[in-house]
Amino acid sequence: MTPRLRFAPSPTGPLHLGGARTALYNWAAARAMGGQFLLRIEDTDRARSTDESLQIILEGLRWLGVDWDEGPETGGDHGPYFQSQRLDLYAKYAEKLLDTGWAYKCYATPEEVAEGRERLQAEGKRPMYDRRHRDITDEQRAELEAEGRKASLRFRMPLDEVRQLDDLSKGVVEVNLQELDDWVLMRPDGMPTYNFACVVDDHEMGITHVVRGEEHLMNGFKQLVLFGALGLEAPRYAHIPLILGKNGKKLSKRDAVTNILDYRDQGYLPEAIFNYIAMLGWGFSGDQDLFTAEEMVERFQIKDIGSGGAKFDDEKLAWMAGDYVRRTPIADLVDRARPWLEQTVPSEAFDTHRGLIENVVSCYQERVKILSELPEKVAFAFTTGTLELDADAQKKLKKQEDAPQWLSAYADLLEKSDLPPSYPHDRAAADAAVRLPSDPEKPVSDAPCMTPAEIEQQCRAFAGEHGIKFGQLVHPIRASLSGTTKGAGLFDLVFLLGRETCVARLRRFGA
RNA sequence: GUCCCGUUCGUCUAGCCUGGCCUAGGACUCUAGAUUUUCAUUCUAGCAACAGGGGUUCAAAUCCCCUACGGGAUACCA
Secondary structure: OOOEEEEOOOOOOOOOHHHHHHHHHHHHHHHHOOOEEEEOEOOOOOOOOOHHHHHHHHHHHHHHOOOOOEEOOOEOOOOOOEHHHOHHHHHHHHHHHHHOOOEEEEOOOHHHHHHHHHHHHHOOOOOOOOOOOOOOOHHHHHHHHHOOOOOEEEEOOOOOOEEEEEEOOOEEEEEEHHHOOOOEEEOOOOOEOHHHHHHHHHHHOOOOEEEEEHHHHHHHHHHHHHHHHOOOOOOEEEEEOOEEOOOOOEOOOOOOOOOHHHHHHHOOOHHHHHHHHHHOOOOOEOOEOOOOHHHHHHHOOHHHOOOOOEEOOHHHHHHHHHHHHHHOOHHHHHHHHHHHHOOOOOOOHHHHOHHHHHHHHHHHHHHOOOHHHHHHHHHHHOOOOOOOOOHHHHHHHHHOOOHHHHHHHHHHHHHHOOOOOOOOOOOHHHHHHOOOOOOOOOOOOOOOOOOHHHHHHHHHHHHHHOOOOHHHHHHHHHHHHHOOOOOOOHHHHHHHHHHHHHHHHHHHOOO
């Protein structure tokens, strides 16, 4: 039997971290076992299900790279994949259950059920449906119907039987079925409840393994018994711990985003989010935290999912996000960051100055964790107007009284030097020959202009001639060129800015 | 209340099933240092844990029991 797993979200809200992780584990297990992964939409709660939520969930899964073999938009042989479209199927099963006596009609109103529950609790018993219509006679039934009451369908739970569930994650768990209700299979309006639809669909869709949050452990027992009543084999279940917030409580808005797509919009790389949430409860190996989806699939086993609840930690996520940015090849990075970069980089520059953009971005690649940090950092290289200086930069410029003289002299020197042209002039040759950030280990030859290393040599000589300490010279130059005191190597900056811009910016603060 | 599940550095985890290789490993964070024109990266070193108590055993993080603390369920939600 080929393994088939599913993720069955209900479209009543966005895809949150916990849901994403559940989807991811089911997906990884299916891929690891060479089986199929399907998506089923549990929209039996008509009032709360929305198409907007559905779209957000699908988009979130796609963004993470969790693809489904069958489900909405892809179709498949076991559809429809929306429970709201499978109502006749549930009706058929309901009838069968009624015929075999596993189900019975309950005419109690919600108020009566609640009242019964309270009474049991008052008696010190377990609060649940009081089974008032479990064994009524035909006459009583007729009477209730004559009152115009609508019936829901309840499951006749075996009384006083201990059942075992061999959970893939928790091992064997035992529960006395008395603890469980005569739960509702069908609402009076003919809509199935979760546990009922879930069993019917898991069977009809050939599901073999189910990984889901441990809030479903008790549902697992209900479903197990129903499978038995239907004479069907149940899938293997794995109930895994929830993701917790920093305080060990349920994950809240304070701990993490509630919609996985917020990470996309903040410029997190999906590989990083995938890796991080996969790691929340599953270890790749004893000494490796970073892994790709492919690597995960190679060794993922459901039984290895941790049994303790994991707390969400954004510091580690931030580190991981940065690591993924650093490891992304520069051409890809520019493509993927383009929507953000365009906030400060003119969009035509992506055609005319691709090499320059790649050089600038690669200088900041190791300085950002998420893509949305890039536009601000990179802006100095593309501003044609007056550069704004931050407070620290202004301070640096005022610190040395004779700085203006040096800046002017250095501007004069650069004006005569063989620097690359400034944006928006054509400088493709220079950017193609010199790939930044510059690395002393890899000297550049055949550059059509000075390289950052040569610019540095020249600058050091300049400092020597004028009797200025190199360290002192560097700070005002950096401030006037980039408008900030931090960032890429100074001579990379000079190279990126090119002759005209460097000269202009230096003279602005020169004597 | 009742029923279920869980508990290894602050956090994520490896080890637990199949006791000895555990003086408990890795990662994030933090601290110190190295590199350096800043920031960042990188590298080196350091801090830091088997929830507590009883057993079983020559030997327990690993097996058993109890306690504590967390979490989940207890819906005509999923």
